[in-house]
Amino acid sequence: xxxxxxxxxxxxxxxxxxxxxxxxxxxxxxxxxxxxxxxxxxxxxxxxxxxxxxxxxxxxxxxxxxxxxxxxxxxxxxxxxxxxxxxxxxxxxxxxxxxxxxxxxxxxxxxxxxxxxxxxxxxxxxxxxxxxxxxxxxxxxxxxxxxxxxxxxxxxxxxxxxxxxxxxxxxxxxxxxxxxxxxxxxxxxxxxxxxxxxxxxxxxxxxxxxxxxxxxxxxxxxxxxxxxxxxxxxxxxxxxxxxxxxxxxxxxxxxxxxxxxxxxxxxxxxxxxxxxxxxxxxxxxxxxxxxxxxxxxxxxxxxxxxxxxxxxxxxxxxxxxxxxxxxxxxxxxxxxxxxxxxxxxxxxxxxxxxxxxxxxxxxxxxxxxxxxxxxxxxxxxxxxxxxxxxxxxxxxxxxxxxxxxxxxxxxxxxxx
Numbered sequence: 001x002x003x004x005x006x007x008x009x010x011x012x013x014x015x016x017x018x019x020x021x022x023x024x025x026x027x028x029x030x031x032x033x034x035x036x037x038x039x040x041x042x043x044x045x046x047x048x049x050x051x052x053x054x055x056x057x058x059x060x061x062x063x064x065x066x067x068x069x070x071x072x073x074x075x076x077x078x079x080x081x082x083x084x085x086x087x088x089x090x091x092x093x094x095x096x097x098x099x100x101x102x103x104x105x106x107x108x109x110x111x112x113x114x115x116x117x118x119x120x121x122x123x124x125x126x127x128x129x130x131x132x133x134x135x136x137x138x139x140x141x142x143x144x145x146x147x148x149x150x151x152x153x154x155x156x157x158x159x160x161x162x163x164x165x166x167x168x169x170x171x172x173x174x175x176x177x178x179x180x181x182x183x184x185x186x187x188x189x190x191x192x193x194x195x196x197x198x199x200x201x202x203x204x205x206x207x208x209x210x211x212x213x214x215x216x217x218x219x220x221x222x223x224x225x226x227x228x229x230x231x232x233x234x235x236x237x238x239x240x241x242x243x244x245x246x247x248x249x250x251x252x253x254x255x256x257x258x259x260x261x262x263x264x265x266x267x268x269x270x271x272x273x274x275x276x277x278x279x280x281x282x283x284x285x286x287x288x289x290x291x292x293x294x295x296x297x298x299x300x301x302x303x304x305x306x307x308x309x310x311x312x313x314x315x316x317x318x319x320x321x322x323x324x325x326x327x328x329x330x331x332x333x334x335x336x337x338x339x340x341x342x343x344x345x346x347x348x349x350x351x352x353x354x355x356x357x358x359x360x361x362x363x364x365x366x367x368x369x370x371x372x373x374x375x376x377x378x379x380x381x382x383x384x385x386x387x388x389x390x391x392x393x394x395x396x397x398x399x400x401x402x403x404x405x406x407x408x409x410x411x412x413x414x415x416x
Contacts, residue, residue, distance in 0.1 A: 064076045166226050214254060273316050286328070299334075312354065
């Protein structure tokens with residue numbers, strides 16, 4: 001691992017090298033979630049195993065972590081019983097700490113999560129008849145200051161690590177009961193797992209939660225590589241979409257190094273309006289952004305770029321705006337789809353949602369221009385889980401209130 005610092009592990013005289021993108025734990029153990037197989041092997045070798053044994057154990061552990069979803073080393077039945085306490089003493093299988101879990105009346109779920117160093121962020125699961133989409137955060141807070149977005153009113157605290165990003169996917173699978181079920185033969189060497197892959201509820205991932213993914217490029221890339229790894233979580237890149245507000249210099253790199261679907265938060269077709277509501281436009285303008293979209297590796301009619309467009313009353317929703325949107329996308333010959341998003345209100349917002357009639361007229365003009373422009377149905381509004389509404393509850397509730405609610409949610413001990 002090239003980028004390392006040193007962390008002591010209990011029972012070790014020499015400190016073990018740990019990547020700087022791991023959040024240190026108070027107990028000194030190293031969280032393995034977020035690490036690829038080669039880095040796990042390096043940690044095991046640094047903790048005292050010989051090279052051959054470290055490589056074998058890393059392969060076994062990697063399978064249990066990412067393919068089976070276990071959270072305790074004792075559950076790794078093909079690893080020798082004497083080895084499991086050694087692992088437990090030095091390493092941990094982490095998940096984000098759940099501060100609060102909410103269910104919407106429409107089936108949407110939202111989790112307020114906490115990192116090991118006490119920072120909070122949110123993720124959302126949206127179930128549909130033909131898919132289940134997990135909206136994943138990449139940062140604690142945001143630096144973009146988009147004026148229609150509640151998350152944009154937060155300050156940026158820090159980037160999430162690969163483990164904290166992929167941990168959201170794993171926590172969702174925990175909650176949905178979606179790890180493979182079946183039998184693993186007990187052996188002291190690696191053996192083939194026999195399991196049945198049940199139907200999935202979580203089928204798609206969108207990097208559309210808190211933060212700008214391309215401002216945390218390396219960690220997002222490394223997390224998604226674990227998600228897409230056939231020996232890991234094994235989710236196809238065609239089922240993953242990364243959303244950016246227009247960090248133009250990183251867009252080509254995203255296509256080359258990650259290769260997932262691209263969504264762009266456009267939201268306006270003129271410089272004046274986009275400068276106001278998406279301030280990054282002052283740095284990377286509409287023309288530069290659309291050219292980067294045209295150059296995006298892998299974009300085609302089969303893999304269209306999605307343009308997100310929030311509908312703001314009397315701001316960006318006129319028929320003229322719709323016609324200009326069609327003109328721009330055709331000018332750059334973009335394989336495009338436009339998602340029209342009714343504005344989701346939040347306390348203190350300076351905007352109103354366009355009327356249903358205005359949204360319908362806008363959509364019809366774009367469709368008539370030969371570009372798909374469906375209207376996204378708002379989901380999870382009653383729990384502030386809809387697009388643009390995410391903001392950690394730490395800024396909405398007192399810590400005492402959150403701790404009290406967490407205590408009340410704990411199940412009562414059963415009498416023996």
